[in-house]
Amino acid sequence: MGAYSTKYESRTSKDTSELIREVAVNVFNTVDKGISPGEVDLIITSNYSDSFGILLHSAPLVADIIGNRSAVGFRAENACASGTTAVYLAWQLLSTGKFRNALIVGFEKMSSQGSSAKANELLMRTGSPDEYRTGAPFLSLYALIAREYMRKYGATEEDLALVAVKNHENATRNPLAQFQKKITVDDVLRSPYISTPLKLLDASPLSDGAVALLLSSDPKKYTDSPVYIKGISLKHDYPGVYQREDMSSFKAVREASEEAYRMSGLGPEKIDLFEVHDAFTISEIILYEMLGLAEKGKGYKLLREGVTSFAGHKPVNASGGLKAKGHPIGATGVGMVAEVYWQLRGEAGARQVSGAEAGLVENHGGTGGTSVVIVLTR
Amino acid sequence: MGWRIRVFTELLTPVEPFKSTYILAIVENEQGERKIARIPSKYFGLVSEGVEGDITEEWTVFGKVTVFIPRLNGYPRRVVLVTGGSRGIGASISLEFAKHGFNVVIADIMRDEEAEKTLEAIRGLGVEAYYVEMDVSKWESVSKGIGEAVKLAGRIDVLVNNAGITRDTYLERMSEDDWNKVLDVNLKGAFLCSKAVYPVMKKQGGGVIINISSIIGILGNPAQANYSASKAGLIGLTKTLAKELAPYGIRVVAIAPGFAKTRMALAVPSPLLQEYLRRIPIPRLVEPEEIAKLVFHVVENEALNGIVIPIDLGTTISSPIA
Numbered sequence: 001m002g003a004y005s006t007k008y009e010s011r012t013s014k015d016t017s018e019l020i021r022e023v024a025v026n027v028f029n030t031v032d033k034g035i036s037p038g039e040v041d042l043i044i045t046s047n048y049s050d051s052f053g054i055l056l057h058s059a060p061l062v063a064d065i066i067g068n069r070s071a072v073g074f075r076a077e078n079a080c081a082s083g084t085t086a087v088y089l090a091w092q093l094l095s096t097g098k099f100r101n102a103l104i105v106g107f108e109k110m111s112s113q114g115s116s117a118k119a120n121e122l123l124m125r126t127g128s129p130d131e132y133r134t135g136a137p138f139l140s141l142y143a144l145i146a147r148e149y150m151r152k153y154g155a156t157e158e159d160l161a162l163v164a165v166k167n168h169e170n171a172t173r174n175p176l177a178q179f180q181k182k183i184t185v186d187d188v189l190r191s192p193y194i195s196t197p198l199k200l201l202d203a204s205p206l207s208d209g210a211v212a213l214l215l216s217s218d219p220k221k222y223t224d225s226p227v228y229i230k231g232i233s234l235k236h237d238y239p240g241v242y243q244r245e246d247m248s249s250f251k252a253v254r255e256a257s258e259e260a261y262r263m264s265g266l267g268p269e270k271i272d273l274f275e276v277h278d279a280f281t282i283s284e285i286i287l288y289e290m291l292g293l294a295e296k297g298k299g300y301k302l303l304r305e306g307v308t309s310f311a312g313h314k315p316v317n318a319s320g321g322l323k324a325k326g327h328p329i330g331a332t333g334v335g336m337v338a339e340v341y342w343q344l345r346g347e348a349g350a351r352q353v354s355g356a357e358a359g360l361v362e363n364h365g366g367t368g369g370t371s372v373v374i375v376l377t378r
Numbered sequence: 379m380g381w382r383i384r385v386f387t388e389l390l391t392p393v394e395p396f397k398s399t400y401i402l403a404i405v406e407n408e409q410g411e412r413k414i415a416r417i418p419s420k421y422f423g424l425v426s427e428g429v430e431g432d433i434t435e436e437w438t439v440f441g442k443v444t445v446f447i448p449r450l451n452g453y454p455r456r457v458v459l460v461t462g463g464s465r466g467i468g469a470s471i472s473l474e475f476a477k478h479g480f481n482v483v484i485a486d487i488m489r490d491e492e493a494e495k496t497l498e499a500i501r502g503l504g505v506e507a508y509y510v511e512m513d514v515s516k517w518e519s520v521s522k523g524i525g526e527a528v529k530l531a532g533r534i535d536v537l538v539n540n541a542g543i544t545r546d547t548y549l550e551r552m553s554e555d556d557w558n559k560v561l562d563v564n565l566k567g568a569f570l571c572s573k574a575v576y577p578v579m580k581k582q583g584g585g586v587i588i589n590i591s592s593i594i595g596i597l598g599n600p601a602q603a604n605y606s607a608s609k610a611g612l613i614g615l616t617k618t619l620a621k622e623l624a625p626y627g628i629r630v631v632a633i634a635p636g637f638a639k640t641r642m643a644l645a646v647p648s649p650l651l652q653e654y655l656r657r658i659p660i661p662r663l664v665e666p667e668e669i670a671k672l673v674f675h676v677v678e679n680e681a682l683n684g685i686v687i688p689i690d691l692g693t694t695i696s697s698p699i700a
Contacts, residue, residue, distance in 0.1 A: 115394075117391075117392065117393055117394040118394050120393045120394070121393060121394040121395055124393065128414075130413075130414050131414050132440075133438075133440050133441045133442075133443055134402065134414050134415065134416055134443050134444065135389075135393065135396035135398075135400070135402075135416065135438075135440075135443070136389075136402050136414060137389070137391075137393040139391075140387050140389045140402045141402075143387035143389075143402075144385050144386070144387050144402065144403075144404060147385045147386070147387060147427075148384075148385045151385070151427065192390075193388070193390050194389075194390060194391045195387045195388065195389045195390065195391070195402070196387050196388045196390070197387075198387075240414065241404065241414075242404040242412045242413065242414045243412070247384075247385065247404070
């Protein structure tokens with residue numbers, strides 16, 4: 001029933017508590033009929049690492065900021081899926097009837113690490129302990145997934161580049177996006193290799209940002225046009241890529257989406273827009289297959305045919321996605337839900353997908369060790 | 379039990395805290411058991427999916443890591459590029475590497491009789507010898523020359539920044555041109571060659587850069603303001619690049635010879651040379667072959683990095699009266 005987001009930035013001048021304050025205060029002004037902070041009885045914060053932002057114990061901070069110390073709160077962490085994990089927990093707790101209104105605040109200030117090499121060290125910790133010890137940064141694990149996929153199905157580096165090009169183009173219509181610049185396939189192909197076959201422009205950036213959401217078990221009390229969570233699921237896979245039978249799939253995503261579709265009674269054909277976890281270009285291609293938009297091994301063909309572009313039949317990441325909108329980890333999943341919320345209420349401005357009635361969020365952690373899929377409708 | 383590469387990626391960007399580049403691979407055996415493993419960066423460009431190999435364990439400060447050593451049909455012959463390799467210390471270095479089975483690229487300003495003689499001597503040792511024309515003081519020439527060398531020899535494993543000149547005279551007589559010429563060849567030349575070779579070595583997964591400095595760069599010497607500044611500059615360049623390039627498997631070491639039996643040293647007026655010999659613990663000149671052996675040792679000894687090694691018969695420890 002309410003959502004507020006900062007613009008995602010490469011390096012904000014605000015400190016973490018200011019980011020939190022900005023969204024936690026302003027989200028209350030986005031509720032159509034208004035809600036007082038005192039009506040919130042549950043606070044869930046989402047933040048990947050206290051090394052990004054140098055702040056722990058954020059729930060009482062939020063309670064203090066909104067002036068409601070009677071609410072119950074805690075922090076959710078599930079790597080890059082921390083934001084949707086917070087939404088998942090809020091939904092579960094609201095469903096029990098013990099809570100009525102939840103405030104979710106996701107935030108991350110990744111620029112607080114001195115260098116991208118140090119930031120990547122923190123990100124590496126989401127892999128399996130074996131992968132970490134061997135020195136496998138995130139990008140290299142996705143590079144292994146990409147090579148396995150390309151070898152099996154014949155996708156090319158150019159196919160991967162099309163994801164980056166599409167999402168950068170989409171981000172030009174999103175004032176909240178970190179990058180507002182179109183790029184070409186050539187730009188991507190000419191960018192330096194970080195871990196073959198993945199290049200700099202195959203990766204999402206380090207970002208700063210915060211997003212707040214208000215969820216209610218009785219939304220009609222606060223707005224005449226709420227957005228409903230119709231299906232929600234959280235599933236796990238092996239944390240290590242090498243442990244998985246099929247290294248070119250995200251099993252957790254497939255299982256979570258199957259459950260979320262089943263709960264909502266909607267299949268992929270009924271979903272008008274998708275916000276998915278394109279942390280690296282290869283990820284989005286595999287997600288098409290896991291979410292039922294394409295058969296296994298044929299995901300990359302959707303890009304060639306323009307199916308998932310903004311003007312296409314099934315727009316994916318109309319916001320710009322993690323790739324171009326940005327990826328402030330703890331805020332990312334919360335921001336994806338906020339994006340679909342605005343789209344379904346017709347409030348997405350230049351990036352509005354016309355007539356959108358149902359949307360899907362897919363947010364995963366690590367290399368797919370956790371996946372949360374949420375189906376939302378008007 | 380045989381292991382083979384299922385899938386791999388060349389990690390080209392060093393990540394904290396590992397500070398090195400390597401190949402990451404998922405390897406598997408016949409039973410379908412899988413491990414995540416590192417393959418040393420020297421195998422960049424040489425492995426492919428399906429390649430078989432052996433598994434060992436390596437100790438790192440972060441714990442034990444699985445290392446996969448691919449079984450390849452021979453490793454490509456290594457290549458050394460020596461600037462100013464036609465004569466003097468440069469020629470000795472070129473021959474020393476040839477003796478150890480390296481293919482040699484001589485980069486020099488002029489392909490004269492001496493260059494031909496050195497090239498022939500190298501070929502006589504059963505390896506390839508190539509010549510590229512290079513003015514080390516000019517980026518365009520260096521960049522073109524290194525490109526040519528890679529085309530000819532296929533790779534560059536070792537760069538020896540050896541090209542050097544002198545324009546000795548006392549400060550009050552030293553012209554701006556004297557200063558610039560010496561600094562351009564001796565110091566800027568090493569910078570430009572290192573810059574041009576870096577991407578080649580990075581892609582190959584490592585290499586060694588050796589800067590031929592001088593004890594004059596450590597001790598100073600009258601009438602050699604330009605030369606000693608250039609040789610001291612090489613020491614700074616060595617230490618900086620040793621830190622900067624280590625994550626890419628590239629080591630950088632400076633060697634500081636004392637007076638060696640070359641034309642350059644023998645150009646020093648003989649009374650001065652005699653005075654010098656009187657004052658050092660072992661009163662003779664360093665043989666160019668001795669310097670060449672040290673250069674080769676530095677390449678083979680992978681623990682050496684960022685240091686300056688004097689090879690000087692004790693010159694740097696000598697007191698006014700030896």
